[in-house]
Amino acid sequence: MRRIGLLAVLTLCWAAVSGSFSVPNLILGALVGLVCFWLVREKLSTERLPIRPLALLTLGLLFLKELALSAWAVLKTVVRRDMALKPGIFAYETGLTRDMEVTLLANLITLTPGTLSVDIRDDGRDGRRILYVHALDCADPAGLRRGIADGFERRIREAFA
Template sequence: MTGLFLVNILLALSWAAVSGSFSVVNLAFGFVLGTGVLFMIREQVGGSSYFQRTGRVVGLILLFLKELALSAWRVALLVSRPKMDVSPGLIAFPLTVERDFEIALLANLITLTPGTLSVDVSEDRKTLYVHCIDLPDPEATIADIRNGFERKIMEAFR
């Protein structure tokens, strides 16, 4: 997996050197071209898992963008009402992810989503404490995080 990613970066740098432009757009285009080349020879280089993982990471990114838009809309509706009827709260989210990278990624995705804030991780790294601006149903919020961000993180990085 990591080896093919480095090869893809080298292909992008090679493209930039051949085309004579090291702009961000040209490097990104070279990376996309390199991905296409590696996809065509994936069976010869054993890169099927590279593309499967890439698809899962893209799925996580798309889920984040969807949740970002939905939660921004919900928060905008909450604050635009003349009388803000919210019930803020703190939940203790039991973690299934175990590695530091996965916990940090989950905490950051939650914090970057409007209306939620990762506050702390327990000493034993089994619980993530999350503050929500509006928490009518804590169990539903825990289920949303578990079936959304946490599941996608485990699919992408395990």
């Protein structure tokens, strides 16, 4: 039953992205979803991931807020005459241990303008992972780390607790 719900969500996402909710397009979206299920069949586990819907919604809203703020900051940076930037790569040690959570964090960072997840390494201690993140302005890496920890990582931890 859970996979049927996921297939319905994938089908609706397909229709939303393609811009057509016609019956043939919905059928095509469902077929694409089934192909996706077939491609990841070994990875689909029977273990249920605890999801807190309200916390997941809060994570989504936080992402939209960060998306808008980051896009505005990048826009202001590129239209300035001097563009005093200090781009760089910093290491961020995450306390998230599940692959799905780490992947979600890396993707949220990458989807936010001005940042890009470059690599994920396992440091060998307690399953902790280190994300290497490129930032357009890396003048304050400690502040960037704090922002990730207090923002995306905390909300991911709450959503999947």
